[in-house]
Amino acid sequence: MNHKPAHVTVSVIIVSWNARDYLRKCLASLSSNVCQFPMEIIVVDNASSDGSPDYVESEYPNVRLIRNAENMGFAKANNIGVSISSGDYLCFVNSDVEVLPDCITRLVNYCEEQPEAGMVGPLIIGGDGQLQRSCRGFPSVWNMFCRALALDRIFRNCKLFTGYSLGYWPQNSLRSVDILTGCFWLVRRQAMEQVGLLDESFFIYGEDMDWCKRFWIKGWQVVFVPSAKAIHYGGASSSNAPVRFYIERQKADLQYWKKHHSGPAVACYLMISYLHMFLRLTGYSFVLLFNPAGIIEQHKVKRSWACLKWIFSRETVL
Structure with a gap:
């Protein structure tokens, strides 16, 4: 088994499925530049056929690798990663994400200063260099209706019509939000133990809405921290x-x-x-x-x- 620090502050969990090129870039970005705290990295491979697990084993011997015999889905694979993790914080990072300098450090620092924060996420930049909107409101009948009629696009600066997309807000300021999309989360272990693991009945997608909802129900804040930044290329598996x-x-x-x-x-x-x-x-x-x-x-x-x-x-x- 690969070695890990005696005490781990942050456990980074990456679920991968046939995303070798993205995974290579993701792992390369996870250096001490992004996290000044003791960190372990766990890759959970969902039965990739592109050589991803062999690459990780060969090039990153200090990464803890789990090879699933089949595609377990996003939620279950992350939960498997959690089961062998030991960090005070759990950082769930998509395989198609490149973590930028000081990103995890800033997220942990925020949580240390704000004990009511259960889940935090960084500002996400797309592969094209543009802001990728990573915060949403909880879906409701009204805001889904607005979305169906494209009212949230026609009146993108109006709060009344953009309750789901949050188009009225430029997503450049620190604030609590209903939902952080699941490409990058930092979660307080204490909060997760109260809220519970990801719901494995969600195979892929939807688990982010559900988990954020459950964090709020249990009284934990979900917070967008734009001083921390990461690049999400998108579509690694889809x-x-x-x-x-x-x-x-x-x-x-x-x-x-x-x-x-x-x-x-x-x-x-x-x-x-x-x-x-x-x-x-x-x-x-x-x-x-x-x-x-x-x-x-x-x-x-x-x-x-x-x-x-x-x-x-x-x-x-x-």
Whole structure:
């Protein structure tokens, strides 16, 4: 077994599935420059076929590697990583994230100064160098309706219509938020022990909404800390099967609604989801009439149609 410090302040957990090139960059970024505290790194590989686990074992002998025999999903794989971790803080980092200098140090320092903070996250920069919005409001019937009609885009600076996307806020200031997307979390172990592990019934997607909701229910704050920064390239796993993963996202959203909302609210959400996909399908199909070679539009028509079929499948029965 690989060596680890006698006392670990931060356990970094990375779940990887066929993302070797991204994982290489992620691991290279996790130096003492990003975390001044004793740190252990745990990679949980979900049965990759691209040589990822062999690469980690060969190039990073001090990284604790777990080889799952099958793809366990995001939540369960992270929980497996937690089970062998020992840090006071758990840092969940996607394989397609590059951690920037002082990022983890600043997140830990914030938690040390603010004992009510249970989960914190950094400012996320996309692979294109632009801000990647990583904070959201809890979904509600109203803000899902606004999203379906694109009111959150038309009136992107209006708080009334952007309660989910938080478009009215430039995401450049420290504040408590409902949801931090799951590409990068720093979690206080004490808080996690009260809240519980990630819900393994969420295979991929949705676990971020659910976990943040449970942190708030237990009285722990979820906080966005923009002085800490990381780059999220995005799509390390989902690019392998984009339509399938888009449907998985819709399934996870419905699963969240069934868990945290009433039956009538779930029924409203399903109707809004149908409206959302129908409008998108109609709009992109119209664009294709004038630009039949549009690759992006073709892809979006395909995924919207696939989601519409799924919404009316028996899987959506309440």
